[in-house]
Amino acid sequence: MATQINPALARLWIADNARQYGYRQALQVTDLTEPQQRLLDFFELGITSAQHKSLPGLAKTDSELTTDLEKRINRVLWHSRTGIESTEVEKRFAEIARMLLQGSDPAELKKSRKTKSVFIERLDPTGLTVAKALALAGIGKLISLDQRRVSSADVSELGYLPAQLGLARVRAAQDLVGCDMQMHSRLSSSFDEVSLAILISTDIVNPASYQTWLARDVPHVSILFDEEGVEVSPLVIPGRTNCLACFEKHRLENVENWPVIAPQLLALDRSLADSAMLLFASGVALNQALNFLDLEKHEPLSLRLDRSGQLGSFVPKATSCGCR
Structure with a gap:
């Protein structure tokens, strides 16, 4: 001792x-x-x-x-x-200081993090940034379904290297991140062992993204980029908190024309993740993930940053979808 x-x-x-x-x-x-x-x-x-x-x-x-x-x-x-x-x-030092300042034993927490696996929905520059941070924090395994290849839009100071253009994102990310990173071509029983999932979307969160984790009782958090800024959802703990479907149901019932707008937004294929929004959202989502994985701590708050500079935290409005 x-x-x-x-x-x-x-x-x-x-x-x-x-x-x-x-x-x-x-x-x-x-x-x-x-x-x-x-x-x-x-x-x-x-x-x-x-x-x-x-x-x-x-x-x-x-x-x-x-x-x-x-x-x-x-x-x-x-x-x-x-x-x-x-x-x-x-x-x-900074990672160890975080553990100490939260009252944890770094040696024990390091062992615990090594056993955790985190799913990252997309390995675009946002997902890559999150993956690098999770690896630095000592998370043992990262998993993704992203089968895309590195495009010119992925190559940047916050993204992939020019030499990685055309490589599978998972392979390129593995080279940059250095920890155990796995790609699955389909949902499998191994997903039941995922400790936490991080979803990354633009305009609207695809229901198929979060239904997978609701069905498996896996905690998950959503990063959503939109035309005004970015919003990070509360950590969803299936059966215990409101889920992303509860938030979406409230919008369907209360936002004018949302039932018509939502499907069209789902069909869009674009990125609104500028550098400021990307770094803010990655940090917030990572902090939520580590607080839960380390301490089982979570807050019922969404955090939002607009490009105007306005920053806010709030409890998102929800209508029960029957998930609890």
């Missing part, structure tokens, strides 16, 4: 005898004696269970002072069975 002051918190000098850890929910430790400062140095570096027993001697102080200080800083102490390799911290 290793004990350390949470490495994700900024270590801040306040005065000669005062230190602060973090600044959003800060812990300030004041009136420190020299022995207490030596103790803090050890806790900042991290100590093993064996070192913990001999800590008073190492810091040239007594057990009572050590126990008192440990109580004062208990809120920011982090305990781990294995600790974190220094090379891993250097390579993925």
Whole structure:
């Protein structure tokens, strides 16, 4: 067991005898004696269970002072069975900091993420961006049904390389992402093992996209680009939350001419994913995915960014479709 002051918190000098850890929910430790400062140095570096027993001697102080200080800083102490390799911290500090700031053990969470599989509906530049981020986060397997080839529209600073033009998107994405990425030509029983699905659409979400995951009880989130901006749906947990069909049913019943408009939008084949909308939506969807996969945490909110700069979060209106 290793004990350390949470490495994700900024270590801040306040005065000669005062230190602060973090600044959003800060812990300030004041009136420190020299022995207490030596103790803090050890806790900042991290100590093993064996070192913990001999800590008073190492810091040239007594057990009572050590126990008192440990109580004062208990809120920011982090305990781990294995600790974190220094090379891993250097390579993925931000990802590890996220885990620590959410109160998770990075070593345990890393193992858990390795067992997860995420479906990405499209491997266009948006899907590729999401795939890269999921790989960086340590998700073990990525799956897609996308059988398209890399087109000129896919080649960009946020997309594929010019040399990959004409390659199957999955193969090209595999080369760029580096983690286990699989393409399925049809829905199969392996889809029952998908941990979460990320749907990517323009103008309107195809009902066939989400019905697949409703039927399999797989949580899913939708990224929808439209003529004003982009909207990321709440995470849908089948049987527990309103689903995308509930949101669509409300529009069918309340938006003028929507029953006529919707089929025409489904027939359009275009992309409205400009760079600003793409990066915003990818980040929001990824954050929702990781919060659920790591903590089973979810919020009933859609997040929307318009090209005008207007940003909003709201509970989308829904009419029950009978999914619950």
